[in-house]
Amino acid sequence: MTGVARTGDTPAVEGQAPLLDCRDLVVTFPSKRGGEPFTAVDHASLSVRSGEVVGLVGESGSGKSTIARAVVGLQPLDSGVISFMGEDLTGRRTIAQRSGMQMVFQDPYGSLDPRMSIRGTLSEMVRRHTPLRGQEVERRCLELLDLVALPSAILDSRPAGMSGGQRQRVAIARALSAGPRLLVADEAVAALDVSVQAGIVNLLADLRRDVGLSILFISHDLSIVRTLCDRVAVIHLGRIVEEQPCADLYANPQQEYTKALLGAIPRLHARRGNASPPAAAWAAPAGAQ
Amino acid sequence: MVTDGRPGTDAAAILEVEGLTLTLGRGAGAPRILDDVSFTVRAGEARGFVGESGSGKSMTLRAVMGILPPTVHVESGRILFRGEEIVARAPDGSPSTVSARLQQLRGTGISMIFQEPSVALNPVTTVGEQIVDAVRRRDGMSRRTARRRALELMDLVGIRNPGERLGSYPFELSGGMRQRVMIAAAVAGNPQLILCDEPTTALDVTVQAQILALFRHVRDELDAALLYVTHDLGVVAELCDSLTVLYSGKVMESRQDLRAAIDQPFHPYTRALLQSTPDIDHLEQRLRTIPGSAPTPQNRPAGCPFADRCDRVQDDCRQGPVPDVGVGSEVVVHCLHPFGRGSAANGVIDPSPAEVLR
Amino acid sequence: MSESTALTPTVRTRLTLPSGVARSNTALVVGLLILGIIVALAIAAPALSRWDPIEPDPLHALLPPSGTHLFGTDNLGRDIFSRVLHGARSDLTLASVAVLAPFAIGLAVGITCGYAGGWFDVIVMRVADIVTAFPFFILVISLVFVLGGGVWTIFIAITAVSWVAYARIVRAETMVVRNTEFVSACQVGGITTPRILLRHIAPNVLTQAVVYAMSDIVMNVGVIVTLSYFGLGIVPPTPDWGAMMADGQQFLAAGYYGLTLFPAAAVVLTSLALSLVGEGLAHVLRIER
Numbered sequence: 001m002t003g004v005a006r007t008g009d010t011p012a013v014e015g016q017a018p019l020l021d022c023r024d025l026v027v028t029f030p031s032k033r034g035g036e037p038f039t040a041v042d043h044a045s046l047s048v049r050s051g052e053v054v055g056l057v058g059e060s061g062s063g064k065s066t067i068a069r070a071v072v073g074l075q076p077l078d079s080g081v082i083s084f085m086g087e088d089l090t091g092r093r094t095i096a097q098r099s100g101m102q103m104v105f106q107d108p109y110g111s112l113d114p115r116m117s118i119r120g121t122l123s124e125m126v127r128r129h130t131p132l133r134g135q136e137v138e139r140r141c142l143e144l145l146d147l148v149a150l151p152s153a154i155l156d157s158r159p160a161g162m163s164g165g166q167r168q169r170v171a172i173a174r175a176l177s178a179g180p181r182l183l184v185a186d187e188a189v190a191a192l193d194v195s196v197q198a199g200i201v202n203l204l205a206d207l208r209r210d211v212g213l214s215i216l217f218i219s220h221d222l223s224i225v226r227t228l229c230d231r232v233a234v235i236h237l238g239r240i241v242e243e244q245p246c247a248d249l250y251a252n253p254q255q256e257y258t259k260a261l262l263g264a265i266p267r268l269h270a271r272r273g274n275a276s277p278p279a280a281a282w283a284a285p286a287g288a289q
Numbered sequence: 290m291v292t293d294g295r296p297g298t299d300a301a302a303i304l305e306v307e308g309l310t311l312t313l314g315r316g317a318g319a320p321r322i323l324d325d326v327s328f329t330v331r332a333g334e335a336r337g338f339v340g341e342s343g344s345g346k347s348m349t350l351r352a353v354m355g356i357l358p359p360t361v362h363v364e365s366g367r368i369l370f371r372g373e374e375i376v377a378r379a380p381d382g383s384p385s386t387v388s389a390r391l392q393q394l395r396g397t398g399i400s401m402i403f404q405e406p407s408v409a410l411n412p413v414t415t416v417g418e419q420i421v422d423a424v425r426r427r428d429g430m431s432r433r434t435a436r437r438r439a440l441e442l443m444d445l446v447g448i449r450n451p452g453e454r455l456g457s458y459p460f461e462l463s464g465g466m467r468q469r470v471m472i473a474a475a476v477a478g479n480p481q482l483i484l485c486d487e488p489t490t491a492l493d494v495t496v497q498a499q500i501l502a503l504f505r506h507v508r509d510e511l512d513a514a515l516l517y518v519t520h521d522l523g524v525v526a527e528l529c530d531s532l533t534v535l536y537s538g539k540v541m542e543s544r545q546d547l548r549a550a551i552d553q554p555f556h557p558y559t560r561a562l563l564q565s566t567p568d569i570d571h572l573e574q575r576l577r578t579i580p581g582s583a584p585t586p587q588n589r590p591a592g593c594p595f596a597d598r599c600d601r602v603q604d605d606c607r608q609g610p611v612p613d614v615g616v617g618s619e620v621v622v623h624c625l626h627p628f629g630r631g632s633a634a635n636g637v638i639d640p641s642p643a644e645v646l647r
Numbered sequence: 648m649s650e651s652t653a654l655t656p657t658v659r660t661r662l663t664l665p666s667g668v669a670r671s672n673t674a675l676v677v678g679l680l681i682l683g684i685i686v687a688l689a690i691a692a693p694a695l696s697r698w699d700p701i702e703p704d705p706l707h708a709l710l711p712p713s714g715t716h717l718f719g720t721d722n723l724g725r726d727i728f729s730r731v732l733h734g735a736r737s738d739l740t741l742a743s744v745a746v747l748a749p750f751a752i753g754l755a756v757g758i759t760c761g762y763a764g765g766w767f768d769v770i771v772m773r774v775a776d777i778v779t780a781f782p783f784f785i786l787v788i789s790l791v792f793v794l795g796g797g798v799w800t801i802f803i804a805i806t807a808v809s810w811v812a813y814a815r816i817v818r819a820e821t822m823v824v825r826n827t828e829f830v831s832a833c834q835v836g837g838i839t840t841p842r843i844l845l846r847h848i849a850p851n852v853l854t855q856a857v858v859y860a861m862s863d864i865v866m867n868v869g870v871i872v873t874l875s876y877f878g879l880g881i882v883p884p885t886p887d888w889g890a891m892m893a894d895g896q897q898f899l900a901a902g903y904y905g906l907t908l909f910p911a912a913a914v915v916l917t918s919l920a921l922s923l924v925g926e927g928l929a930h931v932l933r934i935e936r
Contacts, residue, residue: 059493072835098837111828115850125836163582193341193520195565198576223567227576264498265569266523268551
């Protein structure tokens with residue numbers, strides 16, 4: 001697959017209703033020791049337009065994974081509305097709603113059933129979401145493997161013999177088998193080696209271009225997000241602190257937290273401008289647990 | 290050659306790994322986890338040891354500490370600490386000889402910081418106890434003196450309110466704080482060499498930045514040498530002076546000057562690795578990948594292990610043998626066709642301007 | 648995470664440990680060998696017995712082992728070898744069959760409790776606690792007195808008590824598997840709950856239950872033998888190891904060991920074989936991640 005996905009060049013149509021619209025989401029978890037409930041998501045709003053790749057960036061405990069799980073229906077909301085293709089979604093999803101939105105998880109070593117062959121995993125989804133049967137299912141499985149650049153021989157394997165990158169490709173193929181409009185990638189490349197990460201990110205960029213897939217890309221890694229996303233939202237302690245088109249965010253971060261996040265990224269080459277970490281940065285911040 | 294006041298090749302060698310070959314099991318066909326690995330860490334030097342998963346980098350650290358799993362054997366080579374042999378092949382066929390001296394050295398001469406502080410710290414004792422234990426191991430001082438020293442150490446690693454923190458259990462602390470505790474325990478004995486096994490991989494990026502800054506601070510205070518294992522080239526660029534790149538158990542490139550290595554890598558693997566690392570300051574249209582995957586110890590081909598994935602590969606690469614070429618001990622490249630002028634025959638690398646990466 | 652190129656077969660008698668070193672699965676091989684011989688002998692019992700195991704022959708009572716009577720004869724002149732072989736048939740069959748019902752019930756209950764949780768889980772587990780609070784043999788003996796002796800009683804008694812262990816084991820495993828990402832992926836993928844339970848959860852929780860079943864058969868052999876020893880089990884004159892041991896006890900002082908010794912040896916050997924098979928299976932069924 002050749003070609004370039006240029007950031008800042010969204011094929012989405014302005015003015016159209018967004019594909020995914022999350023408004024004022026709140027998720028709290030009861031505190032184990034009977035104290036204050038913990039607010040994981042604090043009135044967060046987010047949207048993804050058709051054909052767009054939106055990055056959601058935050059550190060651990062920021063609430064980004066909670067939002068991802070809420071979007072696909074794995075996490076109930078305390079309040080707020082998630083609407084997809086104009087329809088408000090509840091905890092119970094219809095099969096049509098499920099088809100429209102799929103997820104790729106972080107852990108390549110846990111997201112595939114270890115006792116099922118790849119053929120089993122893929123055909124189960126194909127049978128559930130399409131009317132195809134028999135030989136056509138097999139053909140569809142081969143098409144899906146082709147989309148994610150995996151050899152057809154892998155159909156007979158089980159996950160145990162496969163590398164992290166291959167498993168994530170299978171996970172993407174499984175998600176694609178439902179024919180979704182939106183893919184939620186929850187730290188989909190975090191557990192992979194750097195050279196393998198690049199392959200998966202490129203694959204997602206290609207899918208967005210070839211299949212018209214919209215992507216909500218959750219990550220803690222600002223460097224990866226930059227190469228893939230059109231818009232980026234930064235989340236901190238459950239709140240969306242900043243949201244801008246990708247290039248603008250990196251060139252001109254507005255909020256202190258965003259600047260701190262950008263400044264903290266280790267640089268391969270000498271820093272330019274004033275993006276160096278402060279001198280006494282090694283001391284633990286006051287109030288840190 | 291001295292950069293930033295850091296020691297050059299004339300400083301004393303703290304750690305010397307010579308031709309270390311580790312195998313899984315014994316016997317002629319035993320798969321090699323490390324194949325003839327050699328490098329040196331000098332006093333006060335921070336050496337970055339970079340490789341992807343399965344390259345053998347963690348196993349190297351374990352070999353230095355003498356904590357290899359029982360199935361891994363030292364087939365040849367040895368490890369010296371300050372000129373003294375600490376790990377070598379065992380004549381009777383058991384995995385390795387770990388000298389009794391190494392047992393003494395652990396914690397005082399050499400100490401190690403692990404990746405997962407939640408796993409490396411004892412969950413049922415307070416952090417204060419663990420640091421005090423580390424302190425007392427060296428000098429056998431009284432509890433009160435050791436406690437004072439523990440407070441000093443916690444101050445050194447930037448833990449605020451150390452008095453209160455002494456009584457905390459590891460589960461009460463965040464990942465960054467636990468890592469600070471581990472660093473405090475590791476430097477308690479004033480070691481000359483600190484081994485780091487991906488200590489910041491499990492941490493958030495802002496916390497990682499703090500811990501990296503802490504490492505710089507600790508190095509300055511203690512003047513300790515560092516052997517820093519990671520897969521993240523960015524981290525190495527922020528912290529280290531020199532670089533060794535490991536691939537499928539073999540050293541591909543070893544450079545005394547890290548900045549020069551990043552600007553001008555000689556080995557195709559190093560170059561590919563740098564190109565696939567996303568750089569926040571330079572917008573990439575499309576990330577570079579390295580197609581294929583690394584061979585496992587069981588499947589390593591003859592010749593260069595990187596041959597199947599290299600875009601400079603030629604016929605002689607697959608047959609081998611592949612020499613180590615370079616400039617003295619400052620530059621070592623394991624390649625038949627490295628970037629840079631000069632051939633493998635005369636063993637000299639002379640980089641031409643056109644080959645500079647950036 | 649190291650990469651492994653070995654694809655995983657389903658059953659193997661040679662293990663590939665994560666370090667790559669292969670070890671023979673001695674336990675499984677030896678256990679299956681011994682068990683195979685015992686089962687073969689039990690199946691072929693009618694063909695192998697020259698003498699009727701039930702018909703008394705007072706003229707040839709208490710004979711020592713010889714060429715004609717391999718294990719000698721008992722006090723009623725019956726050939727001990729034939730009786731041991733026939734005893735194997737009744738004891739092994741009953742012990743194995745008596746495992747099936749608790750296994751099935753425990754599996755169903757355990758998976759439902761583990762997956763659904765909530766009040767159903769709480770109530771069923773309390774029932775399980777009550778059952779285990781009763782001393783096993785008191786319960787069994789009471790049931791036997793109420794229902795009368797015989798095979799069906801033993802069957803019901805064992806089932807009523809044994810299902811609890813399976814339920815607990817399966818429930819614990821289910822709770823672990825329920826939280827894995829591949830189950831979440833199935834939920835997001837719209838796979839129906841019954842299918843998730845059957846195709847994804849059950850195969851991944853079966854292992855421990857199967858291993859336990861092996862040791863359960865051993866325990867059942869003990870239970871049946873004990874019950875028969877007390878005259879509460881298999882109705883005579885059907886040969887049974889426990890009854891044989893009880894009957895033969897009185898002759899030990901007089902120096903006639905064969906009546907008790909040979910059935911006892913059979914019990915020990917069978918238990919040993921089953922334990923080895925259980926241990927071997929535990930290794931084999933563990934799939935590498």
